[in-house]
Structure formats: structure tokens, C-alpha cells
Amino acid sequence: MRRRSVWRRLGRGLALLAALVGLALAGAAWWLRASSSPQLTGTVTLSGLQGPVTVTRDAWGVPHIRASTDEDAVYALGFVHWQDRAWQMDFQRRVAQGRLAEVLGEAALPQDRFLRTWGFQRAALSGLPALSARSRQLIRAYTAGVNAGMGQGKVALEFRILGYTPEPWQDVDSLSWSKLMAYDLGGNQDEEVLGAQVVKRLGQDALNAVTAPYPAGAPTVLSADEVGRERPTPPLARPSSGTEQAALPDATLAALRTHLQAARALGLERVPGKGSNNWVIAGRRTSSGKPILADDPHLALTSPMLWYLADLRGKDLKAIGASIPGLPSIVIGRNERVAWGVTNVNPDVQDLYVEPAGARLTQRTEVIKVKGQADVHLTVRESVHGPIVSDVGAGEVGPRVALKWTALQPGDTTLDAFLGLNYAQNWTEFKRALERYVAPSQNFVYADVDGNTGYYAPGRIPIRQGWDGSLPVPGDGRHEWRGYIPHDRLPHTFNPPDGLVVSANNQVVPGAYPYTLGNPRNWAEPYRAQRITQLLTARPGGLTLADVQRVQLDTVSLVWADFRPVLLETSPGSDLARQALTRLRAWDGQEQVDRVEASLFEAWLMQLHGLAADELGNDTRLNSLSVLNQLRGGGELCAVQGEGSCAALLTRSLDAALGDLQERLGPDLDSWTYGRLHRVASNHRAFGKVQALAWLFNHSAPTPGGTNTVNVARPEPGTFAQTHGPSYRQVIDLSDMNRSVYVGSLGQDGHPLGRHASDQQSLWIAGSYLPMSTDPADWGQTRALALRPR
Structure with missing residues (x-):
């Protein structure tokens, strides 16, 4: 009895301690959130407004901004962007400026060197x-709104943790992040580096083996008939497919890979698999008789999410x-x-040029401030x-x-x-706006309430003659852009x-x-475009908003359909295999969270x-x-360290995959459901690994979906996490705009406790x-904030 009462008292004590800890944590959380x-809600008086503005946040925190002038509407957008995403905005501009080490310390120096060198x-x-x-x-109105939000005195949690105060917003900060988006989405510098490695190690003929050309007969965004209708006259001579490659030593390739x-x-x-899907359907194919337009950009999934939903009037x-915090549109x-x-x-x-000895160079010195350490001086030429991108942080290599x-x-x-x-x-007017577009080049689909649909691929795309841009070339003047x-x-x-x-990032135009928009290896594999087209054309008419949503969410793997005959010929190396x-x-290719087969295949x-x-x-x-071509054709890459065949590779790779799954999920194959293996990882840029x-x-x-499914969710090598995917989805019904729908990957609030x-x-x-x-009847429970000019 005495022992039982001791344990009972100890249990009560632990429960009390847990309750006190819980109250302390809850109190800390409340203080952090409140501060x-x-x-x-209520009213805020601000400098810089021309008239009154109402910001009504709906049940999901989406602001519906109502102003009497466009400048005030954009001012309010800047204000709410800073209210909800202050850290994200400051981090993004610090990335563009190459000023991460200033707040994150020495670990961020490689990133700052890269960012300062590229400029x-x-x-x-x-x-x-x-502009x-x-x-x-x-932009000036937006900047004023951001700084007004900054002046309210609420400090994002990340600023408290890192111990610094953000600087006032400047107009240029609204252009900075767009440059990083252009890097994220446009260019092939990395492909040129890989191509140079392939040629050096495996020879010129291996280029198509490592990065397979887009398949003949696969869907292109525009058909031959559409290209014919828009063909310019006279046509420009197409560049040759050959390239006089400038050979690079291993040390230079290693420097470029930094x-x-x-x-x-x-x-x-x-x-x-990183990219996006979009499509537009004419009214004769829909149940309403008016177009439906769908889009889901595939980008990094972060916390907070990239996008910020907003309604401006x-x-x-x-x-x-979808807006991006930092951009006024x-x-x-x-x-x-x-x-x-x-x-x-x-x-x-993008093109890499190997400059000849004696080429004229200019240089500047970039001063990088490092938290807790002396400044670092970086020479950029x-x-x-x-x-010059071959000597980042290491001098000339x-x-x-x-x-x-x-x-x-x-x-x-581009912001214009x-x-x-x-x-x-x-x-x-849509086409006229796109005349100002520079980078990154995007496939714009279009629809209007009058029933018209369209497509445009704007941007500055270089003309090359006599070379295809796929490999580094001599910078001696023989490989210059012709406009x-x-x-x-x-x-x-x-x-x-x-x-x-x-x-779906597939090849844009046929032959x-x-x-030439790029070399034949530029394009994403055709699987998503094939599946979307297959689903949308299965019903020649009568498509509804719900039908289009189902297409966005489709998880049938056409990659599996292609690989199936080859993989099922594998000789098993064990009973588990x-x-x-x-x-x-017996698998139908559906990559859902309850399917074991999805785990096995991925x-x-x-x-x-x-x-x-x-x-x-x-x-x-x-x-x-590229893998499939090797397996089908008995390619030389199947050999491992000079031994083996494609058949042997299949047996070994299956055994390796099963061994990996056993380590991660345990010995019971029947329990290897995809949801146990494959999870979205929306991680914080600064603290995600702390x-x-x-x-x-x-x-x-x-999460469902996999490699090149329409609902794309490619597992990350080594972790199986989904780190990229549909960062935003929208389906717009031109018969009744307010029946349109959208959703982000995470939420509006940048505060982790929001x-x-x-x-x-x-x-x-x-x-x-x-x-x-835009109808208040659809907004659910709302909170309204009145902004008034001072």
C-alpha cells in the first residue's frame, strides 16, 4: 500500500509537472504569437495613403482589398504582405543581395559568393x-505599404531568433526576387556543365544516353498546323546541331559545380519533374459553353509557402x-x-564561354559581412x-x-x-503586356469571358547560328548571339x-x-502532357470544373506503364524480390498513399x-x-564498374531498392504503404535543418503522386520526401468567375503559430x-481592418 501510494503521489507529481510545463509552453506560445x-481588425492610420482602404480577411486568411485607387490597393498589398510574410520577404531580398552570412554566419558564405558573383x-x-x-x-506605392507594415512594430519570430532588425524596403527589392525566380526556372548552365562532364568522361556520343532527346511523335504544346499558321516569312536558317566544344579540365568543372x-x-x-502543368479548354469542350483554364506551378515546397493568395480591387x-510577397501584382x-x-x-x-588568354576583363570587389567574424572580400571579374563563374571563392581555376x-x-x-x-x-491587351516580358520565359495560357482562348511563350530567347548552345564554347567571337x-x-x-x-514543360513546337528554342534535350519528359491530353480528350465535350480538378489530381503513372514490360522481365534475386x-x-499504376506498389516502384x-x-x-x-532507353537498348551505362548487363542491373537494383525499403519500413512488405515512405517536406529556409x-x-x-504523374510528387533521392510539387493550383471557370477555385500548398500566415x-x-x-x-458571400467568417490616411 505504501509503495502504491508513493507511485500514486509520484504520478500525481509528474502529471502536475507536465501540466505546469504545458502551461508554460502555452504561455510562451501565446506571448510569441501575441507579440x-x-x-x-479595427482601424490603422497610415502615411502615404490617398484614401480609405478596407482589408477583409476571409476564413482562410486571404485578404480582399478594396480601395478607390490602384495605388492604394497596391499599397495595401504591400502592407499585408509584410504583416503576414515579413521574414520571407527579407530573406528573399537577402538571397538576391548575397547578404545571408550577415545574419546566418559563416555557413552561408558559399551562397553569398555565388550570389555576388552572378550579380x-x-x-x-x-x-x-x-520600367x-x-x-x-x-512599385513606389507598394514600397510605402511595406514600410507602413514594418512601422507597426510587430516583429516576425525569425528576426527575434536571429537578433536583427530588417532594413526599410526599397523599390529595387521588388525586382530582386524575380531574378532568383528566373534562375530557378530558366537556363541550362547546369546542363552545360553536365554535358561537358559527359563528353570528357564518356565521349560525345554519350550525350543522348545521359540526357535523352525529346521523343519523336510525343506531344508538343503547339501542333504543326498552329506553327504553320503563325510561321514568319521569310524563315530564319536554323542552327546546326553541332557545337565546337571548349574542353574544360576537371578542376574547372569542379569549380563550376560549386x-x-x-x-x-x-x-x-x-x-x-520540376515544372508545371497548365491548359485551357475552349467552350465547345465544356458543359457551360465557356472556357475553363487550369494551372499548377511545380516549385519548391517551403514554409512559409512561396505564394500568397490575394484579391485586389x-x-x-x-x-x-496568387501573388508573391515582395512583388506588387x-x-x-x-x-x-x-x-x-x-x-x-x-x-x-544561358551560355558558358571559355574566354581566351588575354581577354579583357573588368573586376570589382564585393564586401561580404559575416556574423561574428571579419568581413570577407570577394573579387568578381x-x-x-x-x-566569370569558374573561380567562385577559390581564385582562378x-x-x-x-x-x-x-x-x-x-x-x-518583366514586371511591366x-x-x-x-x-x-x-x-x-494581353499580347501587348507580354511584349515587355524578358525572363524566365513561360507558357502563358489565356481565356476570356467572351469565349476566346490562346497561348503565348514570351521572353528574350537568343538566336544562335552554327551552334546549339548545349556545351561550353570558346569566347573568341565565333559563337555570339544574333539577337x-x-x-x-x-x-x-x-x-x-x-x-x-x-x-507541361514538354517541347513547345514541332520541327x-x-x-530553335533549345536543343532536343531541353524539354521535360512527355508523360504529364500525354496523361493530361489523354484525360481531357477522353470526353470530346461536356467537361466540368470538377472534371478539370480531377485531372489536376491524377496520380496514374505513365512512367510505370512505359517501364512495366522491361521491369517485369527482371530475374528475382530473392524470395522478397x-x-x-x-x-x-497486378498494379494499375495509381500512386496513392495506401499502395505498397507505389513504394516498390519509386x-x-x-x-x-x-x-x-x-x-x-x-x-x-x-x-x-534516359534510363528506359538504356534498359530497352542494352545501353553501355547498364554496366557497373565495367561489369554486368542491363538484365543483371535490374536484378541488383531491385534487390538494392528492397533492402532500402526494409531498412526504412521494416521487414513486412505488406506494410510498405506509400504514405509511410513518401511525405511532403515543406521546410523553413533558415531553420528547416536546425x-x-x-x-x-x-x-x-x-502525399500521393510520384515521378511525372500529373499531380507530380517526385520523391527526393535519399529521403523519398516530396520537396517539389504543385505549389499552387487554380481552376478558373469563365462562365462564372466566382465559381473558380484555388489553393496553396500550406497557408497564408508566415508565423509558425498563426x-x-x-x-x-x-x-x-x-x-x-x-x-x-470576389463575392463576400463566399468568404466565410471574416475579419476586417480599415486603413485610413494620416
Whole structure:
């Protein structure tokens, strides 16, 4: 009895202690939230406003801004961006400026060296004077709104942890992040580095083996008929497919790869399957008789999420959709008459030049401040082509390699284009806005309330003659750009005869097009485009909003359909392999969280994607098409360290995949459901890997989808986490704009304890949406904040 009473008292004591700890944590959480959370109701008096503005946040924290002038509407957007995403905005501009080490310490020096060498901030500064008067005026209003939000005294949690105060916002800061987006989505510097490695190690003929060309007969965004209708006259001679490659020593290649490693550390990397889907359906194919437009950009999934949903209404500016904190516009969405969506074109807009000895260079010194340490002085050199990118942080290493890139050229007016889209009322105004577009080139789909549909791929795309841009070339003047493809000759169509435009980062134009957008290895594999087209054309008419949503959420793997005959011929090396093959033989290719077969296939595919790792480095990943070509044709890459065959490789890779799954999920194959293996990882940029803080800032949950499914969710090598995917979804119904829907990958609130920090994630995973409506009846429970001029 005495012992029992001791344990009972101890239990009561532990319960009391747990309760006290819980109360302390709850109190700390309440204090952190209260001291950091912005004012969302009542009235705030602010300098810089012309008239009263109302900001009504709906049940999901989406602000519906109502102002009497466009400047005030954009001012309010800047104000709420800073209220909800202050840290994200400051971090993004620090990335562009190369000022991460200043607040994060020495560990961020490689990133700062990369960012300063490439000169993202310098490029942003050169673009500001080139913008139209209207854009500069709206940027000034946005800047004033951001600084008004900053002046409210609420401090984001990240600033408290790192112990610094953000500087006032400047107009150029609204251009800075767009340069990083251009890097994330446009260019092939990394492909040139890989190509140079392939040629050096395996020979010129191995290029197509490592990066397979786009398959003949696979879907292109525009058909031959559409290209023919828009063909310029006279056509320009197409460049030859050959390239006089400038050979690079291993030390130079290694130096160039430091850029890729620095970019990856920032979450800026070109990964297979990263891209987007969009499509527009003409009214004759829909049940309403009016177009439906869908878009889901595939980008890094972060905490907070990249996008910020917003509804703006001023005098003429009336747009709703996805904005990016730091930018004064709706980037993807609709106004009252026009809807648009984007996917990445991925043309070749970057070239590496090996400068000859004696080439004239300029140089400058960049001073990098490092938290807790002395300043670091970085010498940056430039040639006529651009920055020397072969000596980042290490001095000169072998030949001097310069980067030429459209996004670093002066006079970038891309923000003019996005603001113009917010105002466009018809196809003519839409096209006129896109004339100002520079980078990164995007596939824009279009629809309007009058029933028109269209497509345009704007941007500065270099013209090369006599070389294809796929490998580094001598910088001796023989491989210079011959200008850019004229805007009116870029790929586009209006009211296409078949009533359907589908883009999924696949090849844009067939061979009839008179210019070259990139080499045949530039494009994403055709699987997503094939599946979207298959689903949308299965019903020749009567498509509804719900039908289109189902297409966005489709998880059938056409990669599996292609691989199935080859993989099922594998000779099992164990009883476990026999069981796995039996299960896969009956699988329908659905990559859902409850399917064991999805785990088996993705784990096996991950092993196969490393086919060239021994020859080219452990971080080299082939795409699925390249692997399949090797397996079908008995390719030389099947050999491991000079031994074996494709048949032997299949047996070994299956065994390796099963061994990996056993280590991760235990011995019972029947319990290897995909949701146990595959989870979204929306991690914080600064604290995502800090163990003491990651639990607070990161968000994870099981997710469906896989490599090149329409609902793309490629597992990350080594972890199986989903780190990239549909960062935002929208489906817009032009028969009734307020029936349109959208959803983000996480939530509106950048504060980790905020009520809207992650409330969209479960909807996003389940395939649900929010109302993309300007009607207050659709907003649910609301909170209103009145902004008044001082």
C-alpha cells in the first residue's frame, strides 16, 4: 500500500509537472504569437495613403482589398504582405543581395559568393529605370505599404531568433526576387556543365544516353498546323546541331559545380519533374459553353509557402489569384474579364564561354559581412559575355569561364508584363503586356469571358547560328548571339481549331518552327502532357470544373506503364524480390498513399536514376526516359564498374531498392504503404535543418503522386520526401468567375503559430480548393481592418 501510494503521489507529481510545463509552453506560445501577430481588425492610420482602404480577411486568411485607387490597393498589398510574410520577404531580398552570412554566419558564405558573383542584385538595379511610369508608380506605392507594415512594430519570430532588425524596403527589392525566380526556372548552365562532364568522361556520343532527346511523335504544346499558321516569312536558317566544344579540365568543372551546390543549398535547383502543368479548354469542350483554364506551378515546397493568395480591387486594377510577397501584382490568376496561367518554357537562354588568354576583363570587389567574424572580400571579374563563374571563392581555376544570360542583361521589364496582365481586358491587351516580358520565359495560357482562348511563350530567347548552345564554347567571337527571336514570331496561337492547349514543360513546337528554342534535350519528359491530353480528350465535350480538378489530381503513372514490360522481365534475386514482382504485375499504376506498389516502384526507379553515378558523380541523376532507353537498348551505362548487363542491373537494383525499403519500413512488405515512405517536406529556409527549431517551422504529411504523374510528387533521392510539387493550383471557370477555385500548398500566415500557417495543406493533399471569389458571400467568417490616411 505504501509503495502504491508513493507511485500514486509520484504520478500525481509528474502529471502536475507536465501540466505546469504545458502551461508554460502555452504561455510562451501565446506571448510569441501575441507579440508577433499583426493587427487584423479595427482601424490603422497610415502615411502615404490617398484614401480609405478596407482589408477583409476571409476564413482562410486571404485578404480582399478594396480601395478607390490602384495605388492604394497596391499599397495595401504591400502592407499585408509584410504583416503576414515579413521574414520571407527579407530573406528573399537577402538571397538576391548575397547578404545571408550577415545574419546566418559563416555557413552561408558559399551562397553569398555565388550570389555576388552572378550579380542578381546588380541586374535588378539595372531593370528599375527601364520600367514604365505606371509600374514605377505602383512599385513606389507598394514600397510605402511595406514600410507602413514594418512601422507597426510587430516583429516576425525569425528576426527575434536571429537578433536583427530588417532594413526599410526599397523599390529595387521588388525586382530582386524575380531574378532568383528566373534562375530557378530558366537556363541550362547546369546542363552545360553536365554535358561537358559527359563528353570528357564518356565521349560525345554519350550525350543522348545521359540526357535523352525529346521523343519523336510525343506531344508538343503547339501542333504543326498552329506553327504553320503563325510561321514568319521569310524563315530564319536554323542552327546546326553541332557545337565546337571548349574542353574544360576537371578542376574547372569542379569549380563550376560549386554554383550548383550553392544553388541547391538555397533550394534553387533544376530537378527532374520540376515544372508545371497548365491548359485551357475552349467552350465547345465544356458543359457551360465557356472556357475553363487550369494551372499548377511545380516549385519548391517551403514554409512559409512561396505564394500568397490575394484579391485586389482599386479603380481599374481588379485581380485575384496568387501573388508573391515582395512583388506588387497578381502573378497567376484572373481579373474580371481575363484569366491566365503559366508553366516553364525552359528555352536555352544561358551560355558558358571559355574566354581566351588575354581577354579583357573588368573586376570589382564585393564586401561580404559575416556574423561574428571579419568581413570577407570577394573579387568578381567580368568579360564581355558576363561574370566569370569558374573561380567562385577559390581564385582562378584553369580556364576562365563566363556566363551569358538573358536575365542579367540590362533593362529587364518583366514586371511591366505582369502588371499589364492584371489590367488586360482582351487578347490584344494581353499580347501587348507580354511584349515587355524578358525572363524566365513561360507558357502563358489565356481565356476570356467572351469565349476566346490562346497561348503565348514570351521572353528574350537568343538566336544562335552554327551552334546549339548545349556545351561550353570558346569566347573568341565565333559563337555570339544574333539577337533575340522577335516577339511576334515567338510561339503563340489564338482560338486554336481543336479548342485545347496543354503545356507541361514538354517541347513547345514541332520541327516546322523556323527558330530553335533549345536543343532536343531541353524539354521535360512527355508523360504529364500525354496523361493530361489523354484525360481531357477522353470526353470530346461536356467537361466540368470538377472534371478539370480531377485531372489536376491524377496520380496514374505513365512512367510505370512505359517501364512495366522491361521491369517485369527482371530475374528475382530473392524470395522478397519475387513477392515484389508479383505485386507489381497486378498494379494499375495509381500512386496513392495506401499502395505498397507505389513504394516498390519509386524505390526501384530511384536506384535506376543513379545509373551514371559511378561515371559522373553520386549526385548525377538521369531522367526516366534516359534510363528506359538504356534498359530497352542494352545501353553501355547498364554496366557497373565495367561489369554486368542491363538484365543483371535490374536484378541488383531491385534487390538494392528492397533492402532500402526494409531498412526504412521494416521487414513486412505488406506494410510498405506509400504514405509511410513518401511525405511532403515543406521546410523553413533558415531553420528547416536546425533540430531545435525544425519541429516548429516545418510541416510534413503523407502525399500521393510520384515521378511525372500529373499531380507530380517526385520523391527526393535519399529521403523519398516530396520537396517539389504543385505549389499552387487554380481552376478558373469563365462562365462564372466566382465559381473558380484555388489553393496553396500550406497557408497564408508566415508565423509558425498563426491560425493560417498550414490550414491549406490538408485541403491541398486531399484535392480540395478554396473559393476564388470576389463575392463576400463566399468568404466565410471574416475579419476586417480599415486603413485610413494620416
